[in-house]
Amino acid sequence: MPAKDTKNPKERIRDVRLWWERNPDGPIIPRTLPPAGIRTMEGFVWGHTLEHLFWIQRIPKVNAVTIWSRSMLEELGEGYDEHQWDEPLVEPRAIRPWPVLKLTDGHDNVSSTSPPIGAIDGGCACEHAEQVEYQIRPDEVYVKVKLEEVDSGVPPEPASAASDKKPEDAGSKDTDVQMIDADAATKDGPSQLASELALAEDKEGTAAKEAVGTEDASMDEGAASAADESATSSADESAPSEDESASPEDLASSAKGKEKQTASLPSLPEGYSVIGLPKLEELIPTEFFPDVLIVHDPENTTNQQKKDSVMTPIKYIRQSPLFKRDEEGSEPRVAHLYMAKQNRIGTGNHSYVYRAPLTLPAPLSAHSSTGQVTVAAKLAYPRCTAHNLLRNEGRVYDTFPTHIQEEYCGYNIVPQCRFPVPATAIVPKFYGYYLPVNERGEVVDHRPDHEKCSERSPCTVNWPSPILLMEECGEPVEPSKFTIDQRTECFSLILRLHYLEIVQGSFYVRNIMIQPGPLTVPPEKRSYDTPSFRIIDFGRGESWEWHLETARRHGSWRDSREKIRRDFMARVGDELHRARKELLIDDFGF
Numbered sequence: 286m287p288a289k290d291t292k293n294p295k296e297r298i299r300d301v302r303l304w305w306e307r308n309p310d311g312p313i314i315p316r317t318l319p320p321a322g323i324r325t326m327e328g329f330v331w332g333h334t335l336e337h338l339f340w341i342q343r344i345p346k347v348n349a350v351t352i353w354s355r356s357m358l359e360e361l362g363e364g365y366d367e368h369q370w371d372e373p374l375v376e377p378r379a380i381r382p383w384p385v386l387k388l389t390d391g392h393d394n395v396s397s398t399s400p401p402i403g404a405i406d407g408g409c410a411c412e413h414a415e416q417v418e419y420q421i422r423p424d425e426v427y428v429k430v431k432l433e434e435v436d437s438g439v440p441p442e443p444a445s446a447a448s449d450k451k452p453e454d455a456g457s458k459d460t461d462v463q464m465i466d467a468d469a470a471t472k473d474g475p476s477q478l479a480s481e482l483a484l485a486e487d488k489e490g491t492a493a494k495e496a497v498g499t500e501d502a503s504m505d506e507g508a509a510s511a512a513d514e515s516a517t518s519s520a521d522e523s524a525p526s527e528d529e530s531a532s533p534e535d536l537a538s539s540a541k542g543k544e545k546q547t548a549s550l551p552s553l554p555e556g557y558s559v560i561g562l563p564k565l566e567e568l569i570p571t572e573f574f575p576d577v578l579i580v581h582d583p584e585n586t587t588n589q590q591k592k593d594s595v596m597t598p599i600k601y602i603r604q605s606p607l608f609k610r611d612e613e614g615s616e617p618r619v620a621h622l623y624m625a626k627q628n629r630i631g632t633g634n635h636s637y638v639y640r641a642p643l644t645l646p647a648p649l650s651a652h653s654s655t656g657q658v659t660v661a662a663k664l665a666y667p668r669c670t671a672h673n674l675l676r677n678e679g680r681v682y683d684t685f686p687t688h689i690q691e692e693y694c695g696y697n698i699v700p701q702c703r704f705p706v707p708a709t710a711i712v713p714k715f716y717g718y719y720l721p722v723n724e725r726g727e728v729v730d731h732r733p734d735h736e737k738c739s740e741r742s743p744c745t746v747n748w749p750s751p752i753l754l755m756e757e758c759g760e761p762v763e764p765s766k767f768t769i770d771q772r773t774e775c776f777s778l779i780l781r782l783h784y785l786e787i788v789q790g791s792f793y794v795r796n797i798m799i800q801p802g803p804l805t806v807p808p809e810k811r812s813y814d815t816p817s818f819r820i821i822d823f824g825r826g827e828s829w830e831w832h833l834e835t836a837r838r839h840g841s842w843r844d845s846r847e848k849i850r851r852d853f854m855a856r857v858g859d860e861l862h863r864a865r866k867e868l869l870i871d872d873f874g875f
């Protein structure tokens with residue numbers, strides 16, 4: 286468990302306070318050859334608790350010290366006695382979030398997942414044992430809530446972004462794409478939503494009008510420039526505040542504001558409504574990962590060019606991650622995604638992000654009345670540059686190893702942080718990058734053949750946006766309200782990403798998210814006293830590995846490696862500098 290945060294935001298709780306006494310005649314341990322001990326998947330020194338981390342002299346009697354873990358001391362052997370510890374030496378283990386996934390009745394044995402789907406995390410005291418008895422979350426009876434009485438927690442569209450203006454056709458690079466009826470449209474299709482929203486409009490007046498939308502695309506240039514402004518102002522909000530005694534909820538810059546705005550929203554029909562649905566925080570087991578996404582999109586959030594006045598569901602195909610089973614030609618796993626403008630949770634300079642109900646491929650289901658979960662669905666504005674950034678983001682997510690999407694128990698030592706930090710996830714869980722399919726069954730992708738386009742003068746595209754699905758992870762942070770431990774924890778996330786030779790590319794506080802934790806317990810028991818942080822928005826992210834690949838392909842890597850490396854490291858340096866500024870990190874002692 287992470288150490289409990291202190292009430293005094295300047296007091297460090299997470300620190301190395303123990304000292305390992307060396308044998309004065311013991312060996313010198315070269316800086317480059319410490320014992321490996323038990324490390325995290327990323328290779329950092331790791332201790333299961335703060336009491337498993339020690340200051341130690343590499344050279345006996347010389348006061349230059351470094352931090353080692355209990356397992357490193359065991360490997361050194363000098364003065365180590367296993368009996369002095371009241372718990373066995375253990376490995377870091379992935380901590381599972383409160384389970385919302387389940388298998389439908391009669392399919393309990395179809396999954397080979399270990400631990401089984403629905404297993405509640407039993408805590409380290411029992412989960413480190415060789416034989417763990419998992420407790421599976423029991424089925425509950427779901428009472429249908431009266432929709433109009435419940436606050437969805439989702440903000441309405443800002444007036445400036447709700448314009449129904451159509452994207453300009455002029456200058457657009459055309460494709461001959463007409464979207465087709467999805468293979469598996471369901472009863473919850475567009476006409477149902479349109480008519481139910483119309484009913485809501487009758488009942489609730491003009492507020493509903495905005496949410497219903499018209500036949501026009503939802504994403505336009507006006508909205509984009511409004512987004513530009515809001516994004517800039519949120520970046521400016523990082524200045525330190527006098528108020529250091531902020532309540533924990535205030536750590537998230539906009540959580541409260543958002544909820545206050547929800548009162549006058551019309552209710553969405555079942556399928557599209559996010560009310561009462563659990564947010565997906567688990568990894569989707571590979572065997573059930575969606576291959577095909579049927580996107581129900583009556584308000585045209587995807588920017589499809591429709592044939593008639595009725596928006597038909599649109600078929601998307603997973604581009605990443607790829608699995609071995611993709612080559613085997615087995616029956617595709619089909620999931621359904623339900624898009625509604627009203628469920629928008631974020632607006633960036635290039636994209637909208639929605640909380641979207643997702644029906645997973647059978648027999649995978651969820652603990653909710655409809656069997657759905659919610660995920661964050663990111664869609665690009667209809668501009669070539671925005672599509673490019675989203676494609677790049679899909680590529681970055683595909684590069685992320687699974688272990689940086691999961692929380693682990695214990696504490697890391699992440700150089701240059703001299704204080705231990707929890708071995709948490711760095712980024713949201715990735716639920717896939719999907720592209721639309723046209724009526725000829727071809728995947729519609731926007732190729733980077735827009736040499737004359739730039740961020741200042743992009744062209745408008747008239748085909749549907751790609752969709753990136755990920756775990757929703759809270760609200761943008763406000764570092765001025767952080768405790769000193771939280772500031773170091775957030776800073777360690779970007780350092781860890783850099784050790785993986787990945788840069789994020791736009792490190793602003795608006796791209797660091799906070800949510801109440803711990804995620805192992807049900808949402809109603811979580812608190813901002815034990816928050817969980819993630820870095821988002823990898824549209825400008827890049828991996829060193831990609832540069833190497835490109836250079837190798839061009840046969841020039843021997844000549845240019847040094848220069849490419851220097852340029853890449855310069856970007857890492859700039860990003861660290863920005864991270865310090867954004868997170869209000871002191872030059873020393875962080």
Ligand SMILES: Nc1ncnc2c1ncn2[C@@H]1O[C@H](COP(=O)(O)OP(=O)(O)OP(=O)(O)O)[C@@H](O)[C@H]1O
Pocket residue numbers: 516630631632633634635636637638661713755756757758759760761791795796798821822823824
């Ligand atoms: N995984 C997520 N969980 C919760 N909210 C999210 C998530 N991803 C994005 N958001 C919300 O959506 C907003 C826009 O997302 P994002 O920053 O990724 O868009 P963008 O257009 O790529 O941004 P930029 O303006 O930096 O180019 C974020 O500021 C955040 O409020």
